[in-house]
Amino acid sequence: MNQHDAIITGIGIVSSLGEGPAAHLSALTAPQPRPVLDAERFAPYTVHPLPEIDWSSQIAKRGDLRQMEAWQRLGTYAAGLALDDAGMKGDEALSATMDMVVAAGGGERDAAVDGAILEASLARNDRGVLINEKLTTELRPTLFLAQLSNLLAGNISIVHKVTGSSRTFMGEEGAGVSAIETAVARVHAGQSSHLLVGAAFNTEHPDHLLGFEVGGALHRDAWAPVWARQGMRGGGIVSGSGAAFLVIESREHAASRDRNGYAAIGKVASGRARRGSGGLVAAIGTMIDAVGGSGLPVISAASGAHAATAAEMSALGGRGLRDVRAFSSLTGHLKEAQFPFAVALAAIAVRHGATLPSFDTTFEAPMRVGERVLVTTVGSRRYEGAAVVSAA
């Protein structure tokens, strides 16, 4: 126990399962956990959709709401939930000195304008002029701000007054790993006392599906749990909309506010494995060893992407780690939010000593979470991360 230990003191979490730690704990510990799916709106793709959300409960001003599309609303909303959960909302002294790291992709394009340009392009050979004509007249001028990767952090600063340092990392699952890794490292080194870290992902927009599908990554078959998609049609990923934001503080800082928090998070191991010929299996194993994950129950952010998921199964199985939950069977793949979401679930599970029934009986056995949980994230195309979350 060290005054610079990194303690999770607030969680804001939203997915197709609902909002908040309690809703997610219920969903995970239900006797037969079930995903919420939508196979119609984006057929032939299945997604895990967001429930109806009262954005105004965290984003009070309509003017602020109007500046954002769904992705930024989701992230700003979840950030507010985390601040509330940590008992920090509205505390100006705390928020003005709070550091922030957000893992972000980009925001939503105007699909109607894009569609009109694409159709018109079939009959024109001056496409450059066509683009200029349409974009200068039909784009909402502030849409760009709803798309910019660093503007999720910008909106969180404006709406929730978080104005310490602000950094945004881009890079799919790896960015989510790096965001938490860097936050924990800064707390351990005394470079920061309290941070807000997290990500959001909105899959319910055709351009965000396109980002997966150009890589051939989306699952194109009947729904199946994450570990069971090998050999099925498509690339294995069933995406979801969701967000996870964490308030991470030094033990000293949490104690000064009389907060016990959910759990501690140890030093994050991360890497860029050479993924050919067994390299990924070995790298995942090395990472698990680096964080002392042997013998622990696992909350895995496995994506369902065939090669990456097979490697993770192999690495976990090879180390005798059988108590595993791939939460994306219930929430879908949340891209940048995968690692933050996994850490959040781990922290909730540790705090409550949860018993988690299998999400997928082909690979998962019923599992009781005690004082320590291993969290893994193997990026669908690149980058990996792991950490141990333990009782505070």
Added chain:
Amino acid sequence: MRRMTDSFGRPVVVVTGIGIVTSLGVGKDDNWAALTAGKSGIHPITRFPTDHLNTRIAGTVDFLASSGRSASALTHEMAELAGREATGQAGIGGDFGGPLFLAAPPVELGWNQRFELYARGSAGQQGYDRLLAAAHGVPGESYEEDTQFGAVVDRLADTFGTRGLPITTSTACASGATAIQLGVEAIRRGESDRALAIGADGSATAEALIRFALLSALSTQNDPPQKASKPFSKDRDGFVLAEGSAALVLESLEAATARGARILGVMAGCGEKADDFHRTRSKPDGSPAIAAVRAALADAGMAEDAIDYVNAHGTSTPENDKMEHLSLSTVFGERIRSIPVSSNKSMIGHTLSAAGAIEAAISLMTMQEGVIPPTINHDNPDPAIDLDVVPNVRRERAVASVLSNSFGFGGQNACLVMTREPV
């Protein structure tokens, strides 16, 4: 005997390699010659048609193999060029042995790529349905660097032999400074003896230009192009979009000394402060910028009176230049009138994600050479901005310390303090 740690007991971080690419050319030599000659890299846009556009000029990098191919391809090529120059100067080969921090623009498919995909699709479908169906049929790694945010830095990590999970950061116009700050912090934490920080931006597409134009951020003084970027001038009307890259090899002083590397300058301090006022406009009282400047000075363990020169954010927007003047006046008081404050953007335009890194590199060269590049196009000074902007002509002056400002869209502000010599 040199002190290897700073006043806070942290490893002193120095720079042992610098690389630059801008519209003025590839490499430090060409860039330095042009900058000190007051030459502008801004020109009429030829990369795409400018029909219907009010802004028809930019500082694009048009002379590279990937210019105009895709934003990611050009960003990648410039990052690699700058990285090679920097690691070459530092005497480091293909096994860098430390982490990589890249500041780069957000990726997205370009319009020519969308048209390509659409053409592959079936006539029976429209819009995104057709794009999605077509996407399903293309090879797995098509458009990888244009759709996966982590792809460019992954390949750069291969090229330079960096360690660990490389980070791509975006804090809008402050990104380049943020990448440097991340490297400094990693070295101070003892995670590594060295770090490679690169800022690169090759994203000047028609859509990018239009997006900024719709926010009224760009100059429309197209003729002559070289005169449009006029920071601190009375008739300034917006920034000029530009491209470029810079790379810095950051190392602990101890490690650099031990291997006999030439020290090009010291990264003494980094400071940040986020603004909560507005998504594009900064708080009128300048308090976030003031706080970022003060945080950088405090991190460097230096008082305001120790700064010899300010490398301004100086975008040439009516608002930034006014706010920057207010902020600097507040921090430096009366002395601000006798501190040279110049803007490289007057010559290279606003290089967005790369700006903070390019301007840090130029700041280091300013100290090395003892020459301050000018703020050009200063023909009609703004009477409300009483600064010594080093107007139009370079100045020979020994500079031992520089404050470099980067104030970003979305309210992310980062400042760097650099010195010439380790203490």
